[in-house]
Amino acid sequence: MRRRRFLRAAGAVLAAPALPAAAQAFLPRRDLAALVASVTGGATPSREGIALEVPALAENGNSVAFRVRVESPMTEADHVRAIHVLSERNPRERVALFHLGPASGRAEVTTRIRLAVGQRIAVVAALSGGRFRLAEAAVEVTAAACIDEGT
Amino acid sequence: MRALAALALCACAAAAAAPPRPEPPLPGTHFLGSDLKALQADDFANPGLLWVARGEALWSEGAKPCAACHGEAARSMRGAAARYPRFDAGLGRVVNLEGRIDACRTGRQGLPAFAPESPERLALAAFVARQSRGMPLAVSVDGPARPVFERGRDLYRTRIGQLNLACTHCHDERWGKTLLAEPISQGHPTAWPAYRVEWQTLGSLQRRLRACFFGVRAAMPDYGDGDLLALELYLAWRGEGLALESPGVRR
Amino acid sequence: MALGRIQVPARARRGEVVEARVLIRHAMETGFRREADGRAVPMNVVNTVTCRHAGREVFRAELGSGISANPYFAFWFRAEESGEVTVEWVDDAGERGVASARIEVS
Numbered sequence: 167m168r169r170r171r172f173l174r175a176a177g178a179v180l181a182a183p184a185l186p187a188a189a190q191a192f193l194p195r196r197d198l199a200a201l202v203a204s205v206t207g208g209a210t211p212s213r214e215g216i217a218l219e220v221p222a223l224a225e226n227g228n229s230v231a232f233r234v235r236v237e238s239p240m241t242e243a244d245h246v247r248a249i250h251v252l253s254e255r256n257p258r259e260r261v262a263l264f265h266l267g268p269a270s271g272r273a274e275v276t277t278r279i280r281l282a283v284g285q286r287i288a289v290v291a292a293l294s295g296g297r298f299r300l301a302e303a304a305v306e307v308t309a310a311a312c313i314d315e316g317t
Numbered sequence: 318m319r320a321l322a323a324l325a326l327c328a329c330a331a332a333a334a335a336p337p338r339p340e341p342p343l344p345g346t347h348f349l350g351s352d353l354k355a356l357q358a359d360d361f362a363n364p365g366l367l368w369v370a371r372g373e374a375l376w377s378e379g380a381k382p383c384a385a386c387h388g389e390a391a392r393s394m395r396g397a398a399a400r401y402p403r404f405d406a407g408l409g410r411v412v413n414l415e416g417r418i419d420a421c422r423t424g425r426q427g428l429p430a431f432a433p434e435s436p437e438r439l440a441l442a443a444f445v446a447r448q449s450r451g452m453p454l455a456v457s458v459d460g461p462a463r464p465v466f467e468r469g470r471d472l473y474r475t476r477i478g479q480l481n482l483a484c485t486h487c488h489d490e491r492w493g494k495t496l497l498a499e500p501i502s503q504g505h506p507t508a509w510p511a512y513r514v515e516w517q518t519l520g521s522l523q524r525r526l527r528a529c530f531f532g533v534r535a536a537m538p539d540y541g542d543g544d545l546l547a548l549e550l551y552l553a554w555r556g557e558g559l560a561l562e563s564p565g566v567r568r
Numbered sequence: 569m570a571l572g573r574i575q576v577p578a579r580a581r582r583g584e585v586v587e588a589r590v591l592i593r594h595a596m597e598t599g600f601r602r603e604a605d606g607r608a609v610p611m612n613v614v615n616t617v618t619c620r621h622a623g624r625e626v627f628r629a630e631l632g633s634g635i636s637a638n639p640y641f642a643f644w645f646r647a648e649e650s651g652e653v654t655v656e657w658v659d660d661a662g663e664r665g666v667a668s669a670r671i672e673v674s
Contacts, residue, residue, distance in 0.1 A: 270644055
């Protein structure tokens with residue numbers, strides 16, 4: 167626990183210089199664990215059988231490659247019902263909710279997401295039978311060098 | 318902007334020759350990370366293709382569509398984008414691809430020109446440019462295009478803005494180095510119109526050049542300004558032989 | 569301009585699990601952006617994407633502003649019968665779009 171707290175603090179220090187002051191003020195770090203608990207209803211998720219693929223370093227926060235895979239036979243009896251994508255520091259914490267089922271055949275979704283700043287993201291898979299799985303990853307977002315007023 | 322052009326003309330006398338072209342010539346794609354490189358190469362996921370699809374529909378739309386004169390774009394437009402900007406004898410001036418589309422709209426189709434950066438103008442330009450994908454840039458800078466070329470060449474090496482930088486300082490002298498974490502490209506115009514992730518939409522080369530003016534804290538020329546057109550022609554000449562890749566994906 | 573597309577394999581064996589890819593033209597306005605004159609641009613995102621095959625929903629996404637502009641999705645479904653695979657989406661302004669692709673199942 168102490169080690170984890172240290173890592174989190176170290177991460178915050180490393181990330182800080184890349185963030186504009188405004189982003190630091192308006193995008194406070196949420197407690198991802200609490201966010202996960204709000205999805206699982208307090209149940210402890212397993213960290214096995216789920217993989218989150220995001221780049222460690224994103225070239226631009228407007229479009230970050232994202233893929234989640236959950237190991238599951240995807241049968242009527244045993245399947246992934248939903249996958250929640252949760253953000254630690256985006257203005258809105260809920261990025262996406264994917265509904266799957268036996269007709270999906272495979273529990274894997276690929277998309278592209280926005281990250282306002284470098285942060286951790288979490289994916290929570292809700293399985294049939296009420297169990298949950300969790301994966302987390304940190305993404306650092308490169309600050310754009312060529313500033314642009316955008317029009 | 319007129320003052321800037323005058324400045325460029327003054328510089329012209331002192332600097333008659335263009336700076337040597339970067340060797341080896343490398344398209345902007347070379348300086349992308351693997352993810353954006355893969356996105357550009359993906360013929361389904363590259364978002365620019367949504368504009369190409371819209372352009373394909375526009376090609377045949379209306380009472381007097383593009384297709385009425387030009388037929389099948391895959392044949393008639395093949396290689397066209399690689400030759401722009403060029404001197405248009407009918408118009409008596411140098412135009413870029415978007416300018417040629419505008420001239421068709423107002424002159425042949427009897428329609429109002431599209432607004433700069435409008436979805437329709439970008440869609441048609443992207444659709445036409447797509448027909449030249451993989452073909453080498455090959456513009457003519459002789460004859461009546463020469464003064465425009467020389468204006469672009471001189472502007473390219475004229476210091477501008479509060480940062481007092483010219484194009485050449487980044488894209489000839491420092492390509493391959495980094496600005497913050499981003500590699501500096503050689504500034505070749507092969508990808509345009511391109512989907513720029515920073516914009517989250519497709520944009521023209523003129524929009525990208527305006528962003529460069531902004532980046533060095535210079536006044537941005539208006540769309541269609543002679544300085545932008547001249548730079549476009551110079552850049553196309555400078556990138557001669559590089560393959561067109563529109564719709565590209567850029568940071 | 570509701571424009572989007574879906575791609576599935578042209579052919580599959582019955583019961584085979586195959587990939588669908590979807591790309592939608594949409595600005596995915598976050599609601600945090602302002603015009604040059606200071607006016608706030610209201611939030612307008614594609615909030616739901618639904619994909620159906622053989623009379624069943626095979627994939628549904630509920631989305632917010634954290635999905636990139638011009639949203640892209642790839643997911644999987646079990647090929648059950650020949651016919652259309654249809655994707656539908658709707659944004660906060662109520663604009664709807666639909667795209668479909670055909671799959672032959674043997």
